Amino acid sequence: MVPHLVTALTGPINELEQRILESTPVIERWFRLEWMEHTPPFYSSVDIRNAGFKLAPVDTNLYPGGWNNLTPEMLPLAVQAAMAAIEKICPEAKNLLLVPENHTRNMFYLMNVAQLQKIFYQAGLNVRLGSMNPEIKEATTFDLPNGEQVTLEPLIRHNRRIGLKDFDPCTILLNNDLSAGVPGILEDLHEQFLLPPLHAGWHVRKKSQHFKAYEEVAKRFGKLLGMDPWLINPLFNSCGEVNFAEGTGMECLQTNVDALLGKIRRKYKEYGINEKPFVVVKADNGTYGMGIMTVRDAKELDSLNRRTKNKMNVIKDGQVVNDVIIQEGVLTNERVNDAVAEPVVYMLDRYVVGGFYRVHADRGVDENLNAPGASFVPLAFEKGAQQPQPGYKPGASVPNRFYMYGVIGRLAMLAASYELEATDPNAEVYD
Template identity: 60%
Template sequence: MVPHLTTALSGPLVSLEKRMLEAMPDIEHWFRSQWQEVAAPFYASVDLRNAGFKLAPVDTNLFPGGFNNLNPDFLSLAVQAAQVAVEKICPDARRLLLIPENHTRNTYYLRNVVELCHILKAAGMEVRVGSLSPEITEVTRLETHDGLPLILEPLVRDKNRLKLNAVTFEGVDYPAFDSCAILLNNDLSGGVPDLLQNLEQNLIPPLHAGWFVRRKSQHFAAYDKVVASFAALLDIDPWLLNPYFDTASGIDFHARVGEDQLADKVDAMLKKIAAKYAEYGIEHAPFVIVKADAGTYGMGIMSVKSADEVRDLNRKTRNKMSVIKEGVEVSEVMIQEGVYTFENINDAVAEPVVYMMDHFVIGGFYRVHTSRGVDENLNAPGMQFVPLAFEKPCTLPDCAGEPDAPPNRFYAYGVVARLALLAAGMELQENDPLNA
């Protein structure tokens, strides 16, 4: 099941995909040289939007939560990438402690944790799951939506190490567990719990990847640099791969503080996009996405096509924009160029999500929403996933095929996702407290 593009693929994107196929050896050599300078994040997922005239990332997640949505046929790619990723961080690692989000009632998220454990175990790790949730005070057996078990254990702090105590549960003996490294699948939106402070074990990703300190605008500032270099390599307009962005701070949606500043920046962004649309003969209406500069799970996001929409927000929208995950209040927003998605599956709007471990693409899926439009955020209640949409890995183009053939479109997706991954690596490097 491969989504189709409802826009005519006769514009810049076909030329871009063709250019990528022609330059494939140069592109892969360029990536290899970049990874010698920048350490790849342990894992990441990138949300892409394909407008037919533009292909760009709109979000990069360093704590991906959708491993259950990947094509199971690509498991070997994930296992090999996990082996490389673990060896770089802790070459002698035999045990890995996984700390998930506290979504113990989200059975689909739990299925993601089960799949992530499966990948890591297949990579040769002994894996146990320790929970930060105050609800988990003893060993607890949970079930995923499809009936698979997940054993959560309470974490124990022993000086500067996090461990799991020996316990017998449901007739099974679980020995004491002390791991070389701790893998976070928890984005730390609410801050760093005391249990994770000043540990001597390797934390992956590092704490400064968490949303309590990370900003989307910092990521896209790094992405600007990456795309400038890549576009020079291919001799293309960087805009074809890069959404414009700006920021606004001191915002209080409830008190309507900072409203005029935000509206002015939205207006300036729309005019900037309109100029590019005119340059390329694009007849669609420009739009922007206003989103919390720190945040995830599709919270604190709105799509607007005029500055007046910002000034005329109703109470419901103000409430939605004012608070994100963990009840964190929004005071900083990013104004991002809206990128249309003209891909659909069975008449439902779709956008590709590409998953990576270390610097390897391990698969992807389509996020699908039947009640959202081509200019709206799809990461919202009611979304669905199509895990088998990427029928071939994003790393194997068909150089003899048409530029818009699925393997070649997917290769382009893999290239752009890796550009965002490289930007995330630069972002983490720049924000590392040890480099301050």
């Protein structure tokens, strides 16, 4: 099934799509040169919003779950990309240890782990799953809703190497975003490749750092194509030392919200956009759609109810929120079967390998869709996945639209590579 898109087929997004399609050779060469200078994250996923007048990433995940939502047709691409990635890092790799999140009761998450295991097995590696969960004391097999099984084994550390009983891997793939910090078992490893590196975890990463790097990438890309970078870039501010529980730091938050709404209004006026601007306030680190609220007027922050304060105060693994990013809200103009939807693009190494729509029937066009009740519709195509089809009008071809999403996804991935260079404790700071 090809998702039914009801994105407006006229206006700036079509001009943007046309410009991107016409510039494909220039764009691909530009990316090729960038990847000669910078190392892509090992894998990533990017949430994108298509407002009809602008198209922008709103979140970049360096420990993506949800691989189980990709279609079987997308797996060969993922396997090829996995082969390329492993060849670059550890060509003689034979054993790969996959370290997942600790939540073993989320069967959909475990289906994602099983899919990753399958991808790397088909790429030619022995793949086993090592859990840091203290409840996993022996090899434990879980039956999954799709009829498959997955076996978790307790992680063992021996002489500065980690592995499993009778299993010594040269490569460790983390599918655990380290929100609660780095467990000692993962530190100071000897001659083992840890992917992604520890400083990619949410204990170090900040969304504001990522979007600062993305702003730089968007400016350079805008110059390359002769277009306003705002069309692909969400404006943002950040604010530290907020405490939602105690109500402190709210003045800083209000000032930044008001300033950003003013900037967005000016842009909307410039482009003749009649929508009401809004911003999204998010925890500056963390994931899972936690610690997020939509604000249309800074005065709303005067009267936050207890439920909203509690929701904003604590995120995954009980981490208290003190730093927030205030991000330009990007409407989503996509629908799948009349429900609001946003595309999510998946990448392995520097390659786009697939994607899906996150769909939420109970959310509005200006709300966060990464919330309980979301469903996932694969991006399925009759022909090859993300190759553009020359000759089609903009908006008339789903592959063309997905190629455009893939370009935005790769721009966010490039920004993540800049970001990781800047936070790498063992490297010179990227300027």
